[in-house]
Amino acid sequence: MKAKTIGYWTTTAIVAFVLLSGGAAELAHRRETIEGMAHLGYPLYFTIILGFWKVLGGVALLAPRFPRLKEWAYAGAFFDLTGAAASHAARGDDAAHLIWPLLFAALTVASWALRPQSRTLGAPLSRQDTAGITAMAQSAGGL
Numbered sequence: 001m002k003a004k005t006i007g008y009w010t011t012t013a014i015v016a017f018v019l020l021s022g023g024a025a026e027l028a029h030r031r032e033t034i035e036g037m038a039h040l041g042y043p044l045y046f047t048i049i050l051g052f053w054k055v056l057g058g059v060a061l062l063a064p065r066f067p068r069l070k071e072w073a074y075a076g077a078f079f080d081l082t083g084a085a086a087s088h089a090a091r092g093d094d095a096a097h098l099i100w101p102l103l104f105a106a107l108t109v110a111s112w113a114l115r116p117q118s119r120t121l122g123a124p125l126s127r128q129d130t131a132g133i134t135a136m137a138q139s140a141g142g143l
Contacts, residue, residue, distance in 0.1 A: 008114035011107045016058040018104050019077055023054030040087045050080065061111070067121045074112045081105035 025033045026047040037047055053076060060066065060073040081101045088097035 004114055005116070008111060008116065011111035011114060012061055015077060015104065015108050015111050016061045019054045019058035019061070023051040023056075023058065026051030026054065040091060042087075054080065067119055070115070070119055071121060074108060077108045078105055081108060 029047060033047055034044065037044065057073040057076050060069045061077075063069075081104050084101040085098045085105070088101070
């Protein structure tokens with residue numbers, strides 16, 4: 001297996017795990033999660049909103065196809081993680097509360113940068129896709 005592929009799947013698995021486990025903890029209203037949100041000054045209902053979107057984002061990163069959805073998932077993960085670091089910085093929390101989210105944000109960027117061509121927007125179409133599009137256009141009288 002190529003180093004780029006290993007790097008992609010390693011970073012993607014870590015980011016997906018962070019999103020899925022964090023989202024599940026928020027949806028389950030784990031005590032630590034609720035206390036953390038209260039400490040940051042956010043309302044309790046944010047845990048449901050964030051948890052829902054984190055779980056969906058983690059699933060989107062692992063699922064095949066849907067490159068546009070993956071772009072949104074990467075953006076959402078990056079915004080969530082950098083927002084977490086900024087929130088902890090604003091509260092004057094210790095360095096670990098800033099370093100971990102920023103590390104996972106960096107892994108999110110690495111996963112995005114290492115993703116295979118088939119998982120990017122504007123990926124070239126396969127011959128089968130091209131043939132199907134051409135056939136549809138011809139039957140519609142477009143070519």
